[in-house]
Amino acid sequence: MTEHSRFPHAVYGCGTEPDARFSLANERTFLAWIRTALAFLAGGVALEMLGLDLHAGLRLTASIVLVATGVVTPLLAWFGWARAERSLRLAEPLPSSPMGALLGLAVVVAGLLLLLAVLLR
Template sequence: MISQDGGPPRGWRARVLGGGTEPDPRFTLANERTFLSWIRTSLALLAGGVAVEALTQQIFEPFVRTLLAVVLLVLGTLLAAGAFVRWLRIERSLRHSRPLPLPLIAPMLGLGAAIISVVLIIAIVQG
């Protein structure tokens, strides 16, 4: 991308995206769609955390209910932040023709789902 005066790119866009050349719009839009998918998942986790705390008083003990809600809320928050970082890292990689970075949020989401599953299994077996 060239600035209005024909020189190198300047401004917030160049600082955030790290310069480079404008990638094919299809790749940028695909990156954006993936970001939005992670955000939808994050919102679902946040809603799940609120729902667990608000609607499961008769199902789970207070400690289990709070633990599940907190894990869901923290996971949703980390996923939203991780989605932005992933979007930015991929956009920068596309602009500099570098290999795409490994997805760090996918293992985080898997680990969070495993923790929630273990807590639920223990609660069901003890209940």
């Protein structure tokens, strides 16, 4: 397989092939973010579909926060994977990731909404 036939070319078309262990670790990290996204999606859907006896507006808002985070996470994971793989190929320092902050913020917001929903029921 040539470098020109590998997708995405913006990643594989630069630098040299890194040690496979590093590329595979980068891929495992990407897949971990995908699993995290699925958990956020499932949590958001379950929260709304279970019909818990909570303030409906706050419960719905928390569900939307979780589902939206589950939708955005794979996109950010893809771009993070590409940035890290490109850095490996160019022997540059690995870039930082906004993923932890995003997911932490989403959990805090959803948690506060649910806490408020419990207190107001």
